[in-house]
Amino acid sequence: MAKYIVEQSGPLRGEVQISGAKNAVLPLMAAALLSEEECIIRDVPQLRDVSLMKEILASLGSKIDELSENTLSIYTEDIISTEADRELVTKMRASILVMGPLLARKGRARIPLPGGCAIGARPIDLHLKGFEALGAQIVINEEDSYVEAVAGPQGLIGETIYLDFPSVGATENIMMAAVLAEGTTYIENAAEEPEIVDLANFMNKMGAKIKGAGTDTIKIEGVPHLRGAKHTVIPDRIEAATFMLAAAITKGSLHICNALPEHLKPVIAKLRECGVRIEVGDDDLIVRGDLGPQNHTDIKTLPYPGFPTDIQSPFMAYLTTVNGSSVVIETVFENRFMHVSQLSKMGASIETAGNKANIKGNAKLRGCSVMATDLRAGAALVLAGLVAEGKTEISEIYHIERGYEKFIEKFAALGAKITRVED
Numbered sequence: 157m158a159k160y161i162v163e164q165s166g167p168l169r170g171e172v173q174i175s176g177a178k179n180a181v182l183p184l185m186a187a188a189l190l191s192e193e194e195c196i197i198r199d200v201p202q203l204r205d206v207s208l209m210k211e212i213l214a215s216l217g218s219k220i221d222e223l224s225e226n227t228l229s230i231y232t233e234d235i236i237s238t239e240a241d242r243e244l245v246t247k248m249r250a251s252i253l254v255m256g257p258l259l260a261r262k263g264r265a266r267i268p269l270p271g272g273c274a275i276g277a278r279p280i281d282l283h284l285k286g287f288e289a290l291g292a293q294i295v296i297n298e299e300d301s302y303v304e305a306v307a308g309p310q311g312l313i314g315e316t317i318y319l320d321f322p323s324v325g326a327t328e329n330i331m332m333a334a335v336l337a338e339g340t341t342y343i344e345n346a347a348e349e350p351e352i353v354d355l356a357n358f359m360n361k362m363g364a365k366i367k368g369a370g371t372d373t374i375k376i377e378g379v380p381h382l383r384g385a386k387h388t389v390i391p392d393r394i395e396a397a398t399f400m401l402a403a404a405i406t407k408g409s410l411h412i413c414n415a416l417p418e419h420l421k422p423v424i425a426k427l428r429e430c431g432v433r434i435e436v437g438d439d440d441l442i443v444r445g446d447l448g449p450q451n452h453t454d455i456k457t458l459p460y461p462g463f464p465t466d467i468q469s470p471f472m473a474y475l476t477t478v479n480g481s482s483v484v485i486e487t488v489f490e491n492r493f494m495h496v497s498q499l500s501k502m503g504a505s506i507e508t509a510g511n512k513a514n515i516k517g518n519a520k521l522r523g524c525s526v527m528a529t530d531l532r533a534g535a536a537l538v539l540a541g542l543v544a545e546g547k548t549e550i551s552e553i554y555h556i557e558r559g560y561e562k563f564i565e566k567f568a569a570l571g572a573k574i575t576r577v578e579d
């Protein structure tokens with residue numbers, strides 16, 4: 157198993173180019189299943205999760221070509237199977253996103269219950285409730301842990317669906333199921349994340365009629381079929397936020413390019429509150445952690461436009477190093493404090509009670525062996541490792557490589573001492 161060795165690195169400086177967003181590209185790839193024509197997606201990050209999604213699509217009948225390093229062609233003239241492979245699906249929760257398109261195009265989808273990061277129970281009840289509202293029959297086979305959705309003889313029929321929670325994946329899956337349905341669907345209390353807007357923009361280029369993406373009510377007028385389309389993935393706001401924190405924690409200065417400040421408002425606000433100077437452009441940011449003391453703040457994760465849960469653990473790593481005590485409250489996922497024990501091993505002083513963590517600042521972090529318990533927890537440990545005394549050895553890094561493109565190369569180019577070693 158490979159590991160990262162991170163050494164104390166001093167201030168990071170330079171320019172970093174942000175990749176296309178993992179959480180946008182996975183639904184876009186699934187949406188390509190909706191058309192029998194070629195779809196071309198640009199700025200696709202080269203990630204383990206993207207490779208898995210390619211394999212899943214290929215197993216369903218898509219022909220996938222890499223037109224260049226970051227450009228994919230997905231062409232699904234025929235869907236040859238409406239059943240996704242268990243081994244692939246259990247490796248990645250986002251594979252559930254093929255369910256909506258399969259149901260829309262073929263009237264049937266059978267999927268093993270998905271895997272992914274171990275950050276809480278992460279049920280799929282909201283996805284299934286949505287499909288059911290559109291007229292699909294849902295059968296869950298607990299014994300062999302499969303879920304099946306089958307449309308009625310008339311196909312899916314538009315309906316108003318209220319989500320009990322603005323789930324990102326459920327909103328995407330229901331949008332993809334509804335684009336080819338008969339009649340109009342409204343998704344109320346929909347997720348408002350930028351990745352939802354990107355998916356709606358892509359499907360509208362394919363001929364879908366979607367309005368309101370990015371607000372809490374999305375209207376989808378069904379159309380009989382979708383054509384192919386070309387689309388460029390939005391920049392990864394979580395990767396951008398990770399580098400913003402890298403500038404802050406190392407007291408460095410980074411120019412973060414191909415990042416949309418519009419998508420990063422809560423992170424910008426919170427870092428400014430801590431004393432970090434941030435200049436924003438249209439699609440870039442300059443983050444200065446080298447201009448004076450950095451102080452505590454409190455954060456509470458929320459659905460967009462609130463503070464992103466995906467940046468909670470990297471932000472907590474940063475808060476262990478600032479002046480004063482901070483409080484972090486996680487409201488989106490249960491069990492998303494697994495990084496706390498690892499940061500504590502490095503010398504952080506963090507106490508948790510339920511979904512609340514109290515963090516004492518000015519920790520003297522020291523390198524030791526730690527484990528990336530999930531993707532963003534892994535990023536948190538790398539940030540901590542950059543300022544910890546000595547060497548930090550991070551295992552289970554496959555989690556990090558699921559979601560960050562050219563992670564080592566990008567950090568090393570900014571002056572970080574980080575290497576990947578085979579154990």
Ligand code: UD1
Pocket residue numbers: 178179180182249250276277278279280281282283284321322323324325326347351465466488489490
């Ligand atoms: C997506 C992101 C993930 C991010 C999360 C929240 C992708 C590939 N992943 O995950 O990085 O952390 O949004 O911003 O885009 N829930 C239910 N029932 C459901 C679905 C969700 O109860 O049917 C709950 C989950 O357990 C969780 C909360 O809703 O507590 C949020 O989940 P959701 O928004 O669906 O996250 P994902 O789409 O899985």
